[in-house]
Amino acid sequence: MKHLLSAADLDAATATEVLDTAAELAKVTGREVKKLPTLRGRTVVNLFYEDSTRTRISFEAAAKRLSADVITFSVKGSSVAKGESLKDTALTLQAMGADAVVVRHGAAGAPHRLAGWVDGSVINAGDGMHEHPTQALLDAYTMRARLGRLAGLKVAVVGDILHSRVARSNVLLLHTLGAHVTLVAPPTLLPVGVEAWPASTSYDLDAVLPDCDVVMMLRVQRERMIDSYFPSAREYARRYGLDAARFRRLPDHAIVMHPGPMNRGMEIAPEVADSPRSTVTEQVTNGVSVRMAVLYLLLGGRN
Amino acid sequence: MAYPEAAPVSEGKIILTAPELQRVIDRIAHQILEKTGGAADTVLLGIPTRGEPLARRIADRIRAFEQIDVPVGVLDVTLYRDDLRSQAPRALGPTQLPPGGIDGSRVILVDDVLFRGRTARAALDALRDLGRPAVVQLAVMVDRGHRQLPIRADYVGKNIPTALAEQVRVKLVETDGVDAVTIIRPDEPGGRR
Numbered sequence: 442m443k444h445l446l447s448a449a450d451l452d453a454a455t456a457t458e459v460l461d462t463a464a465e466l467a468k469v470t471g472r473e474v475k476k477l478p479t480l481r482g483r484t485v486v487n488l489f490y491e492d493s494t495r496t497r498i499s500f501e502a503a504a505k506r507l508s509a510d511v512i513t514f515s516v517k518g519s520s521v522a523k524g525e526s527l528k529d530t531a532l533t534l535q536a537m538g539a540d541a542v543v544v545r546h547g548a549a550g551a552p553h554r555l556a557g558w559v560d561g562s563v564i565n566a567g568d569g570m571h572e573h574p575t576q577a578l579l580d581a582y583t584m585r586a587r588l589g590r591l592a593g594l595k596v597a598v599v600g601d602i603l604h605s606r607v608a609r610s611n612v613l614l615l616h617t618l619g620a621h622v623t624l625v626a627p628p629t630l631l632p633v634g635v636e637a638w639p640a641s642t643s644y645d646l647d648a649v650l651p652d653c654d655v656v657m658m659l660r661v662q663r664e665r666m667i668d669s670y671f672p673s674a675r676e677y678a679r680r681y682g683l684d685a686a687r688f689r690r691l692p693d694h695a696i697v698m699h700p701g702p703m704n705r706g707m708e709i710a711p712e713v714a715d716s717p718r719s720t721v722t723e724q725v726t727n728g729v730s731v732r733m734a735v736l737y738l739l740l741g742g743r744n
Numbered sequence: 745m746a747y748p749e750a751a752p753v754s755e756g757k758i759i760l761t762a763p764e765l766q767r768v769i770d771r772i773a774h775q776i777l778e779k780t781g782g783a784a785d786t787v788l789l790g791i792p793t794r795g796e797p798l799a800r801r802i803a804d805r806i807r808a809f810e811q812i813d814v815p816v817g818v819l820d821v822t823l824y825r826d827d828l829r830s831q832a833p834r835a836l837g838p839t840q841l842p843p844g845g846i847d848g849s850r851v852i853l854v855d856d857v858l859f860r861g862r863t864a865r866a867a868l869d870a871l872r873d874l875g876r877p878a879v880v881q882l883a884v885m886v887d888r889g890h891r892q893l894p895i896r897a898d899y900v901g902k903n904i905p906t907a908l909a910e911q912v913r914v915k916l917v918e919t920d921g922v923d924a925v926t927i928i929r930p931d932e933p934g935g936r937r
Contacts, residue, residue, distance in 0.1 A: 474873040
């Protein structure tokens with residue numbers, strides 16, 4: 442593996458290797474010296490064209506725990522603000538000797554283009570409405586850690602599927618790993634061509650809830666809601682929000698996930714978000730281990 | 745101890761047969777008891793893959809000889825290796841310290857083959873991040889020479905003088921279905937030229 446651009450790049454064996462590696466690396470988090478010398482002397486550049494807190498910090502923590510040097514490049518205050526193209530920025534990073542570039546970009550496909558311009562590994566940390574493969578890996582890791590397996594799991598992904606790179610990457614990866622995904626959303630928030638995805642769809646959250654192992658709530662992306670996809674926030678919360686009443690209808694073993702940041706009271710009720718069956722903070726912790734695993738597998742050996 | 749029926753050894757020349765290998769493990773167990781004055785405050789840490797079952801067998805023999813329980817753990821050193829970049833990324837093995845930890849104890853690292861000494865060096869680095877043992881010792885099934893670092897073993901099952909191109913394989917029932925130590929010359933099947 443040279444780059445991680447799409448969850449579809451991972452076959453079942455490789456994805457399982459990432460999860461197993463992450464499980465070993467997670468033990469480092471629990472010990473006194475939370476640092477490994479593995480990537481000493483390697484340089485990881487975080488190139489973030491969009492705002493992000495947890496993904497950027499997570500990659501930074503992961504790289505630092507493996508002793509890589511981290512350069513964080515945010516577009517505000519950089520030459521990009523002066524009009525530098527992605528290619529010229531890439532060539533600059535190349536000249537600085539970046540071994541890996543972690544890129545988040547508003548345009549789908551930007552990481553793929555970047556991979557053609559630099560010698561190092563490129564990791565997609567979210568490109569437009571396209572993909573976010575490390576999020577899918579940390580979600581799969583969390584499900585496996587909580588429920589013991591992935592094959593045969595029934596996973597409902599609820600909310601703004603149309604704009605969600607998290608949903609797309611999750612569908613691809615979970616399908617590869619043998620879980621069954623049901624996408625639940627109002628018709629306006631399902632993408633065109635969703636019937637070709639390896640997942641079922643439903644408009645009715647209440648019908649799906651009693652028969653699932655995992656409910657993944659997606660954030661209502663207010664910044665993307667320029668067009669009216671639903672009549673009002675209240676109506677959305679009524680029909681697609683996970684409130685306490687709906688939460689009770691879940692099987693007892695089922696877990697609730699959210700990639701964050703949450704809109705409490707909108708897609709998820711505060712008492713659901715804070716319940717012991719919610720994995721929101723675990724997902725953040727697991728994110729560091731999974732990203733360590735990805736960095737190790739991309740940079741730890743000879744390419 | 746009873747082991748499943750041995751599978752045939754397909755390649756190379758046999759240096760130690762299954763009963764001989766068992767005797768060597770018995771001897772190492774006795775030596776540990778002797779050198780450590782009864783294996784007090786001692787922890788065996790096996791280095792995956794084959795160091796782990798070896799460490800368990802040594803602990804089993806110590807228990808059989810003197811009814812002393814020696815804690816056994818596993819120490820994967822992959823993340824501390826200095827030769828990671830020379831090959832494709834290696835899969836990580838498990839690391840599991842005994843519940844009592846290793847601080848203040850005598851840690852005996854257990855591995856199958858001592859060759860260049862790089863694994864032992866990586867293990868010393870890994871130990872430094874996991875705790876502070878009072879003493880660290882090394883037990884190996886085979887010492888084949890060709891050290892690249894100033895490292896020696898405290899307990900050696902068998903010294904086998906080798907040429908660089910030869911391969912020494914320690915096979916164990918737990919990992920390979922058979923107990924044997926074999927040496928493979930480069931011109932033999934399975935050999936590396």
